[in-house]
Amino acid sequence: MPDIYFISDLHLSGQTLAETSNFLAWLPTLKSGDQLYMLGDFFDAWIGDDAAVAPEYQQIIAALTSTSDRGVNLYYMHGNRDFLVGSEVARQAGMRLIAAPHLLRIGQLSLLLLHGDELCTDDAQYQQFRQHVRSPEWQASFLAKPLTERREIANGLRAQSEQQKQIKSMQIMDVNPEAVAALFRAHPDCVMIHGHTHRPACHHVQLDQQTRTRWVLPDWHGQHWGYLHLHQHQLSLHQFEA
Structure with missing residues (x-):
């Protein structure tokens, strides 16, 4: 069976030189037939496919x-x-x-893949924003704007997001246990894999007299990076400091 890798939260941009360098150095180690799942926030921001002409994106x-x-x-x-x-x-x-959520079946193993932000339901302000910007109407309106204007809007939203992080509690920005339980119940016998929270770990949840497993992927920050690896039906978390 192929080796399967799961990554998230690289936040690649023209400013993340270390993260980009680590990713470009790691990518050639993957073999033909392997699978790579990029589970969100691969780019730090994306303002439309026409932005791909930027030099920092062309290399990636x-x-x-x-x-x-x-x-x-x-x-x-x-x-x-x-x-x-x-x-x-x-x-x-x-x-x-x-x-998301994406169900991946490998033999008898069922993996439920998502980014993870949809589980952070305690952050009501963010969930309202998420619903707004994911609407087809907002996206059509945004993508119709000139590239320079979209870049300014994205920079403003990113700055606002960083300010909000300074005043929100860590608990609010983490997953809600009831949201996790509801998703587990909707997908019996699945192992959950997500990123977003930047808190890599393997959680074992007792639910309805069963032990369910939730893997949180590592982020890529500076010289710190990592991935979740599926090899011969076994999952393992790998973290590095270059």
Whole structure:
């Protein structure tokens, strides 16, 4: 069976030189037939596929294209920062867009993949914002604006998000246990995998007289990076400091 890798929260941009360097160095280690699942916030912000012409993105997209060309299967899920990644850049990079939650069956193993922000239901302000910007109407209006205006809006939203993080409690920005339980009940016998919270761990949840497992992916920050690896039906978390 192929090796499968799960990553999230790289937040790649023109400013994240260490993260980009680590990703570009790691990508060639994947073999033909392997699968790579990018579970959101791969880019720090995405303001439309026409922004892919920027030099900082061209290098990354070229590396993804080269990787898919040599037989690695790439799958891309939207996060809260890159939900506007569209079919054009996916086609260019050789990626398949997948929607959350995505059920992946490997033999007898069932994996439920998502970014994770949808589980942070205690943050009512964010959930309202999420619903607003995910609407087709908002996205159509935003993408119709000039690229420079979209960039200014994105910079403003990012600054606002960073300010909110300073005043919100860590509990509010983490997953809600009831939201986790509801998703587990909707998908019996699944192992859950997500990112977003930047708190890598393997959680075992007692639910309805069963032990359910939830993996949280590591983020890529500075020289810290990592992934979840599925090899011969066994999942393992790998974290590094370059």
